[in-house]
Every structure is written in structure tokens, then in C-alpha cells.
Amino acid sequence: MATKSPFNLSRCARPNILALQPYTSTRDDYANDDGVILLDANENNFGPCVPIAKDASSDAAAANTAHGITVQSALDPAALQLHRYPDAHQIPLRQAFCDLRNTCKDTAARPLTPDNVCLGVGSDESIDGIIRAFCTPGKDKILVCPPTYAMYQVSSDVNDVGVVKVDLDAEKGFALRPDAIAEALSGDASIKVVFICSPANPTGNLIPHADIKKVLQHPTWNGVVVVDEAYIDFAPTTSLVEEVNMWPNLIVTHTMSKAFGLAAVRLGLTYSPHPISQLLNNLRGPYNMSAPTVALAAAALQPEARARQEENQAKMAEQRDRLIRELPKIPGVGKFLGGFSTNFILVQFLSKPADEGGVPDNAIATAVMHDLATESKVLVRYRGTQVGCLGSLRISVGTEQEVTKVLARIRKTLKDGYGLKTKQ
Numbered sequence: 001m002a003t004k005s006p007f008n009l010s011r012c013a014r015p016n017i018l019a020l021q022p023y024t025s026t027r028d029d030y031a032n033d034d035g036v037i038l039l040d041a042n043e044n045n046f047g048p049c050v051p052i053a054k055d056a057s058s059d060a061a062a063a064n065t066a067h068g069i070t071v072q073s074a075l076d077p078a079a080l081q082l083h084r085y086p087d088a089h090q091i092p093l094r095q096a097f098c099d100l101r102n103t104c105k106d107t108a109a110r111p112l113t114p115d116n117v118c119l120g121v122g123s124d125e126s127i128d129g130i131i132r133a134f135c136t137p138g139k140d141k142i143l144v145c146p147p148t149y150a151m152y153q154v155s156s157d158v159n160d161v162g163v164v165k166v167d168l169d170a171e172k173g174f175a176l177r178p179d180a181i182a183e184a185l186s187g188d189a190s191i192k193v194v195f196i197c198s199p200a201n202p203t204g205n206l207i208p209h210a211d212i213k214k215v216l217q218h219p220t221w222n223g224v225v226v227v228d229e230a231y232i233d234f235a236p237t238t239s240l241v242e243e244v245n246m247w248p249n250l251i252v253t254h255t256m257s258k259a260f261g262l263a264a265v266r267l268g269l270t271y272s273p274h275p276i277s278q279l280l281n282n283l284r285g286p287y288n289m290s291a292p293t294v295a296l297a298a299a300a301l302q303p304e305a306r307a308r309q310e311e312n313q314a315k316m317a318e319q320r321d322r323l324i325r326e327l328p329k330i331p332g333v334g335k336f337l338g339g340f341s342t343n344f345i346l347v348q349f350l351s352k353p354a355d356e357g358g359v360p361d362n363a364i365a366t367a368v369m370h371d372l373a374t375e376s377k378v379l380v381r382y383r384g385t386q387v388g389c390l391g392s393l394r395i396s397v398g399t400e401q402e403v404t405k406v407l408a409r410i411r412k413t414l415k416d417g418y419g420l421k422t423k424q
């Protein structure tokens, strides 16, 4: 029996924390064993840009020899100094990220320096840090543009910060609505942070820089604009990162989880003007970057790893084109939503084939997701309840074999009949 104690969790913990629901993903709903194909979280299924040397005879080892750098060589135990705290400032790594992004020819944009960078344990830590830096709990708010990345809301809930929503315009390909955002900002001075995701998750479209700049140009609002560019390296465009020294209140977030294929390493970063970057660096834990994380990130920025990343991106683009080409040939598959500037697609499923008058249908989308998971061990993400995304699944782009499996299962599920709908 527990010791008698005056402690009462529900009266001791913060009410907003007590109200939190545990984070769940498709991986909690379906078996996630070795044979499962993971197309639910937009990871890089083509592998890390720093390859793992397994055995000398494998294809991977051959590729490693060509690229000369491996996870094993990056994680030299002696160099890691595991008994020491890691460097608290990580200036060389921050400089390497600046070198990666300093390509701008525009002389008005001052080059990025380490003073513009703050490293985080994934973008998720960066997002949380920004909210904590600018929003007073129980008083201030953030503004998000649904459908969008869920962690903006989660971090706000953790921090007891309100969330104002200005939906993307689903009728116009999930375009940003700068005028509606401006109106919201004019009407509510407690909004301190606007999150804009571009390329967008889950819709995969790019938000034009001109639209983002309209928000930055608000004449009276005192707050920061965060552009989450987690997927920028998949997009046929330049990053806004090179403009952070041109705007006093622009923060751009990047991550190594997507194009670099290093989701397990947990490294995200912000680029922002020095005064903001200073705040974010003051706020983060001094040793938030572990030595293995820093070593792998540094290896990923070497030319060999960049070359491998580009090879993987070309393979991903090939398979994304294949999905774009093949999915519409399957009766019952509806429209793609949004755009194709990421390593995933968002596609609708219909109540019956389009030529029989089918309309987007959440029950069919759910049934397809369930069938993919249970019959083919492929996990994808159901997005049917998101604004403007009725009947949709978000499918990360996998390897050639994985895409073959996805296409075959969807074809079979829909061919076997819409009776599935009544089985729910």
C-alpha cells in the first residue's frame, strides 16, 4: 500500500499539463516490428546521408568507400570524449550550417554567422523554445494556419499558451491568407508568434515568399514570424533563411530529420537575427547537443555526405513522380491535395470511383490505411479530419520496392470493393 501522503497530483500539477493527452502516432495503433514499412512520418526512407558501414561485401559498404565517410568513422570514441560535457556553444557546427546556407547573391542580405544560429534537440525543441521565449503562459497566444504541423499546438498546450487559427485556403491549393492573418494580428496584441510551415505539412505546397513577407510587413504588430522549413531541401526553391538579417522578427527553422535522413540524431536549428538568436541560446539547456549528435551532424555537412543526400533525393523524386503518375490510374483514388514540394504526398480516397460520382470519404481512407497496415505492413498517416483534407492519407515516399507494395495494396483494396466501408 502507498504511504499516506498529503501529495495530490491533480491539485499539485499545472492544470494545462494535467489536460495533456499522450502523443500518439500510427505506430501506436499498428504493430511496428522489423518487417513494417514506415511511410507515416516523412522520414527519409533512402537512408542517412552519413552511411552505416555494415560489412565489406554489402552495397552500402561499396557506396561508403566511394563517399569515404561513415557513421562509425564519425563516432570515433576517443574523439567524442564521452566523460566530458559537450561544448556548450558549438560554434564550428553553427558556422558549418551558415556555410551550407550562405549562397545568396543579394548584397542587402548580410551573410549568416554563428550568431544567427541556435541548435535544438530536433525542430520540436526549437518550436518549444520560441514559444517559451515570446509567450507568457496563460496570457499570450500563437497563430497557426491549419492544416499544419501538430507540434505548434502541442507546445502551446504544454506552455499554457492560446492558439489562434487562420486556416490555409483549401480552395486555392492551401494558400496562405496574409490579409486574414494581418486582421487577426491587428485585433489581438496577445498573439506573439505566427507559425508558417513551408513547404507545408501535410499539404506539401510551398508558401510564396511574397505572402510571408506580407505578414512580416504588418505595420503595428509586435511579434515574430516563424517559417518552418523542415522540408525545404526537397523543394524546387531557395530557403528564406538568407533573409533573416533583413527582418528584425523572422525566424527560420530547419532540421536534419528529413533531407539529411537523420531523424534519430535529433538535431534542429533556428536561424534568426542576432538579438533573437541570443535569447534562444540563453534559454536552451547549455548541453542540449550531445557529442554524438554534434559529430554526426558535422559529418552530414561534409561534401561526401551532401553528395549522398543529393543521390537519395533524386531517388526519392523518382518514386514521388511514380506515385503521382500511378495513383490516379487506380479507380477510387481521388485528387492529390496541395503540392509536391516534400517527400510525401497527400491524396484523397473516394466513396466510389470518380466516374460513378464518388466523393472524398473518410471511411474509405481509413479502410485503405487499415488494410495497408494489416495486410501489407505499410504504415501511412490518416489526415481525413484535418481542415480541407477530407478522405485523405499522407503517404511518405518510399523506395522503389516500398512504392510497388503501396500501389499494389491500394489497387487491391479498392478493387476488392467498397464493401469495406460497411466493415468499419
Ligand SMILES: Cc1ncc(COP(=O)(O)O)c(C=O)c1O
Binding pocket: 041, 042, 121, 122, 123, 124, 125, 149, 197, 200, 201, 228, 230, 254, 255, 256, 257, 263, 267, 268
Ligand atoms: C513541419 C515539420 N516541422 C518539424 C518537424 C519535426 O522535426 P524534428 O524531427 O527536427 O523535431 C516535422 C516532422 O515531421 C515537420 O513535419
